[in-house]
Amino acid sequence: xxxxxxxxxxxxxxxxxxxxxxxxxxxxxxxxxxxxxxxxxxxxxxxxxxxxxxxxxxxxxxxxxxxxxxxxxxxxxxxxxxxxxxxxxxxxxxxxxxxxxxxxxxxxxxxxxxxxxxxx
Amino acid sequence: xxxxxxxxxxxxxxxxxxxxxxxxxxxxxxxxxxxxxxxxxxxxxxxxxxxxxxxxxxxxxxxxxxxxxxxxxxxxxxxxxxxxxxxxxxxxxxxxxxxxxxxxxxxxxxxx
Numbered sequence: 001x002x003x004x005x006x007x008x009x010x011x012x013x014x015x016x017x018x019x020x021x022x023x024x025x026x027x028x029x030x031x032x033x034x035x036x037x038x039x040x041x042x043x044x045x046x047x048x049x050x051x052x053x054x055x056x057x058x059x060x061x062x063x064x065x066x067x068x069x070x071x072x073x074x075x076x077x078x079x080x081x082x083x084x085x086x087x088x089x090x091x092x093x094x095x096x097x098x099x100x101x102x103x104x105x106x107x108x109x110x111x112x113x114x115x116x117x118x119x120x
Numbered sequence: 121x122x123x124x125x126x127x128x129x130x131x132x133x134x135x136x137x138x139x140x141x142x143x144x145x146x147x148x149x150x151x152x153x154x155x156x157x158x159x160x161x162x163x164x165x166x167x168x169x170x171x172x173x174x175x176x177x178x179x180x181x182x183x184x185x186x187x188x189x190x191x192x193x194x195x196x197x198x199x200x201x202x203x204x205x206x207x208x209x210x211x212x213x214x215x216x217x218x219x220x221x222x223x224x225x226x227x228x229x230x231x232x
Contacts, residue, residue, distance in 0.1 A: 033219045039161075043208060045223035052219075089161055095219060107153050107165035107212075108221055 002027045004094050006111035013082045014119045020067075021077045021114045023092030029053075033095045034068070034075045035108070040088040048090070051075065079116075087118045123147050126211050126224035133201055134232055141196045141227045143211030150216040152194035154186060157208040157226070166209075169194050201231045 003026045013019035025034070036048040051059045051068050058066050063080045079086055092111040124145045133139050145152060151170040157163045167186045168175045174186065183199045198205060208228050212221040 035220055043226045043228075045210060045212075045226075047220050047222075050220055091163065107155070107168050108163075109165075110163040113161050113163075 002029075002032075002094050002096065002109045004092050004109050004111040006090075006092055006114050008114045009112070010115040010117065012117040012119060013079075015082055015084060017082055018078060018080045019082055019116065021079075021090050021092075021116065023075045023077070023111055025073050025075065025092070025094050027073070027094065027096070029096055034066075035093040035095070036064070036066070036075075036077045037091045037093060037110075038086075038088045039091065039113075040085075045091075049077065082118050084118050084120060087116060089113045089115050124211055124213055124222050124224040126209075126227050128227060129225060130228050130230075132230045132232060135201055135203060137201050138197070138199045139201060139229070140198070141209055141211075141229070143194050143196070143224055145192055145211075145213040145222070145224075147213055147215070147222060149213035149222070150191065151214050152188070153212045153214075153221060154194065154196050155210040155212060155223075157210060159207070163210070166196075167194075198229075201229075203231050205229060206231045 005024045032053045034051045038046045038048050049059050049061045049064050058068050065078045067076045091113045093108040095108050127142045153168045154166040155163050156166050166180045169188050185197045188194045208226045210226045211224040214221045
């Protein structure tokens with residue numbers, strides 16, 4: 001079974017600084033997807049960034065970027081120029097790809113989350 | 121406009137009651153899910169439903185039953201509610217061959 005580990009229960013960063021959230025995972029598959037989701041106090045789950053395992057290039061979305069190390073099974077999230085609105089729980093998630101038929105959908109496996117605090 | 125919507129957002133009920141949470145998605149997605157987020161914020165999948173195929177997480181008590189009247193809806197019915205069922209329940213959907221899941225806003229269930 002796949003597992004996702006986030007070793008930092010809580011992180012704190014000064015506004016405008018850069019912070020990196022760690023995530024490691026365990027899988028025997030070679031093709032899969034990795035995600036970072038953000039959950040602010042409103043509790044809405046918001047997709048931050050996605051990485052396909054077959055892509056060597058690290059995904060970026062504006063101030064958010066990942067460092068994907070497939071051999072090490074590591075998938076860290078870097079937030080640059082931190083803003084107060086970035087304060088939230090961040091969840092790393094893994095997904096085994098479904099076939100074209102869509103059958104056997106087993107959803108996302110989540111880590112336990114990292115609570116990110118932004119200091120003004 | 122809401123892509124995945126759940127009702128109600130909050131639900132307070134007594135032990136032993138039966139309750140339902142409704143979920144609707146207007147994204148045309150083929151697969152829908154229910155996730156449970158416990159008091160420690162841990163998210164775990166409960167069910168997925170794809171093209172009338174239901175996949176059940178073995179750890180989910182059989183008091184929980186998903187019901188899908190059509191592709192756009194996946195409701196969660198819970199019988200004989202227990203204190204330990206208190207949690208936030210999320211509905212989500214994803215497209216055929218898609219990757220990420222789109223989440224509803226969650227339903228906070230409190231059993232007293």
